[in-house]
Amino acid sequence: MDPLNSARLAFHLMDTRRNQWKAPDELERMQIRALQALVSHAAKHVPHYRKTLKGLNIRSLDDLAAMPLTAKPDVQKDPELFVNDAFAQSKLSRHKTSGSSGTPLPVYYSAEDSIRAAALRMHWLTDNGVGPFDRKANVTYYKYKESFIQRLGIFKVHYLPVMDAGGDTLRSLSSLKPSIIISTPSFMLPLVMANLEAGSPVRVRKVFTSGEMLTTGARELIKKSFSCSVSDRYGTIEAGPVAWECEKGGMHVFSDSILLEILDDAGNPVRGGESGNLVLTTLRKRSMPFIRYCIGDRASWGAKCQCGRNFPVLKGLEGRMNGMLTLPSGRRFSATTVGAALRHLPGIICFQTIQERPDFLRIRVVRDGSHNLTRAQIAEAVLRALPEPVDIEVEETDRIEPEKNGKMRDFASKIA
Numbered sequence: 362m363d364p365l366n367s368a369r370l371a372f373h374l375m376d377t378r379r380n381q382w383k384a385p386d387e388l389e390r391m392q393i394r395a396l397q398a399l400v401s402h403a404a405k406h407v408p409h410y411r412k413t414l415k416g417l418n419i420r421s422l423d424d425l426a427a428m429p430l431t432a433k434p435d436v437q438k439d440p441e442l443f444v445n446d447a448f449a450q451s452k453l454s455r456h457k458t459s460g461s462s463g464t465p466l467p468v469y470y471s472a473e474d475s476i477r478a479a480a481l482r483m484h485w486l487t488d489n490g491v492g493p494f495d496r497k498a499n500v501t502y503y504k505y506k507e508s509f510i511q512r513l514g515i516f517k518v519h520y521l522p523v524m525d526a527g528g529d530t531l532r533s534l535s536s537l538k539p540s541i542i543i544s545t546p547s548f549m550l551p552l553v554m555a556n557l558e559a560g561s562p563v564r565v566r567k568v569f570t571s572g573e574m575l576t577t578g579a580r581e582l583i584k585k586s587f588s589c590s591v592s593d594r595y596g597t598i599e600a601g602p603v604a605w606e607c608e609k610g611g612m613h614v615f616s617d618s619i620l621l622e623i624l625d626d627a628g629n630p631v632r633g634g635e636s637g638n639l640v641l642t643t644l645r646k647r648s649m650p651f652i653r654y655c656i657g658d659r660a661s662w663g664a665k666c667q668c669g670r671n672f673p674v675l676k677g678l679e680g681r682m683n684g685m686l687t688l689p690s691g692r693r694f695s696a697t698t699v700g701a702a703l704r705h706l707p708g709i710i711c712f713q714t715i716q717e718r719p720d721f722l723r724i725r726v727v728r729d730g731s732h733n734l735t736r737a738q739i740a741e742a743v744l745r746a747l748p749e750p751v752d753i754e755v756e757e758t759d760r761i762e763p764e765k766n767g768k769m770r771d772f773a774s775k776i777a
């Protein structure tokens with residue numbers, strides 16, 4: 362990132378920083394203006410929206426209902442129809458969704474889109490008290506290019522490659538002595554265990570997790586291992602960062618960048634604290650905008666956060682568990698339900714569900730040994746969440762291997 366881009370990143374960072382404290386009516390007016398700009402731009406430049414949004418006049422957020430919902434398979438059919446023709450594709454960076462729900466989806470970002478996303482990720486860190494000279498370790502598969510300011514030593518990140526055993530990375534961490542670790546839950550876990558086994562020699566101030574579902578068990582274990590607090594971030598490849606956890610534990614939506622709706626199965630906004638389907642509109646992304654896009658995850662609206670920020674709060678975020686179960690009757694049912702049943706069981710650090718047959722699920726769990734929940738109790742918790750009975754085998758394991766892309770896959774089906 363050159364000096365000019367670093368300056369743009371700082372500009373977006375300051376903007377979000379201010380926006381989060383704005384009064385709800387002011388935020389709504391800002392969202393309406395951004396939505397009007399997005400819709401008029403997309404109706405002109407994005408082939409798919411040229412057809413669906415033509416002539417649409419946005420006056421309030423109620424007009425959202427006039428816009429059709431877009432599901433992942435709609436985009437998968439022909440992703441290029443969602444790319445802005447005002448951008449030369451050779452100038453866009455291409456990312457791919459994990460493809461755990463089927464075909465990976467190519468997603469494009471312009472340089473400006475990437476800078477905005479980077480600003481939101483940085484906001485997550487800085488608003489959680491990370492300073493420019495904090496020593497940060499990123500435990501990761503990939504090494505990102507350093508930006509101009511990082512080369513000057515400001516917001517510098519030390520990249521530590523993930524080692525299978527956790528031990529080598531722990532040695533690197535011990536010598537680096539970071540105050541902050543940034544990683545995904547499945548990269549952290551071997552490290553967390555290795556540190557615990559060694560008597561917790563590495564202590565940090567805060568661990569930042571993203572990219573995967575963080576179970577209650579994993580959160581507690583990270584806290585215990587590194588004597589730290591934990592902040593999680595929710596994001597998607599399609600939209601970039603969506604929500605982040607503040608110092609008071611509120612998962613705030615970046616609502617100056619993302620217009621988020623929570624809809625019931627009939628497509629109506631949920632009432633009160635009901636859980637529903639997350640539908641995203643990327644207010645600022647121009648290269649490949651997503652408008653009323655059903656991401657496949659679920660959550661409910663939370664109460665106003667004690668921190669006082671006015672960006673709304675998500676509660677009970679479930680999902681990032683893509684895929685559908687096939688029940689014995691042939692009915693298809695979201696695998697997210699199984700994840701939701703397992704996620705908050707005490708002592709479960711991570712899990713993987715494998716559908717072997719329509720009437721048989723094999724559930725692999727990694728446990729921290731702190732709770733003596735029986736396998737039958739774990740199976741019962743899952744059964745209660747399913748509309749039809751199936752056989753469940755719970756298998757305890759030390760580790761769930763990540764996929765080639767470095768992420769842990771929490772659901773796999775062997776049914777064609």
Ligand SMILES: [Zn+2]
Nearest residue numbers: 607611666668
């Ligand atoms: Zn908060």
